[in-house]
Amino acid sequence: MGHVILGLLLLAPQSLYDLVKSFEAGVALVYSASTGSIKRALDSLLEKEWIEVASVEPGGRGRKVYRATAAGAREFRTWMTGELAGTHLETAALPRLFFLGLLEPPERAPVLRRIQRRAAADLEALTAVERNLDAVDVPPEFRDVATYQRATLDYGIASGRHALAWISELADRVERETRPA
Numbered sequence: 001m002g003h004v005i006l007g008l009l010l011l012a013p014q015s016l017y018d019l020v021k022s023f024e025a026g027v028a029l030v031y032s033a034s035t036g037s038i039k040r041a042l043d044s045l046l047e048k049e050w051i052e053v054a055s056v057e058p059g060g061r062g063r064k065v066y067r068a069t070a071a072g073a074r075e076f077r078t079w080m081t082g083e084l085a086g087t088h089l090e091t092a093a094l095p096r097l098f099f100l101g102l103l104e105p106p107e108r109a110p111v112l113r114r115i116q117r118r119a120a121a122d123l124e125a126l127t128a129v130e131r132n133l134d135a136v137d138v139p140p141e142f143r144d145v146a147t148y149q150r151a152t153l154d155y156g157i158a159s160g161r162h163a164l165a166w167i168s169e170l171a172d173r174v175e176r177e178t179r180p181a
Contacts, residue, residue: 001041004031006068006076007099013054013067030094050075081107084118105178112171119167123160
C-alpha cells in the first residue's frame, strides 16, 4: 500500500481525499484500499520520512497535502526495480505495471522480465499440481466435487498462460523500443 501511495504522490502532491479519489479513479482497478488503510499508510510513510506535508490549507479543516521526499522517491524506485513479493502475481505485478512510466526507459524492461519470470514460475507450480492430480484416483463419491476443483485449476492454468504470454509480449516490445538505434 505504501509504495502505491508513493507512486501517486510522485505523480502529484495530494491530500488524503485526493488519494482516495485517485484510488477510485484508476488504482482500484489493480489495488483496492479503504480510506482508513490509506490514512494508516500515510502515517507510516510520514514516520519513515518517505513523505512530508507539503502544505496545510488554512481554515477549520486544515486539509494536509502530502508529497514524496527524495528518500521516498528512492524507496519507490527500489521497490519498483526489486523482486516481486507476495503470494499473488497480480497483486505484486499490476501496481508496478501501473507506475512503470515513472522509471527511466532502460529500467522498464528488467522490471517486466522479473514479472515474466514470476508468471512462469507460478504457471509451473500450477502445472505441477495438474501433473500430480492426473495420478490421483478419485473415489466415485467425490468425482463431482473433483470435477469442479479441476475446472478451477484449469482456469488458473489458462489464466497463467495468458498472463505469461501477455507480459512476455509487452517486455519484448519495451526492449525493442529502448534498444539503441
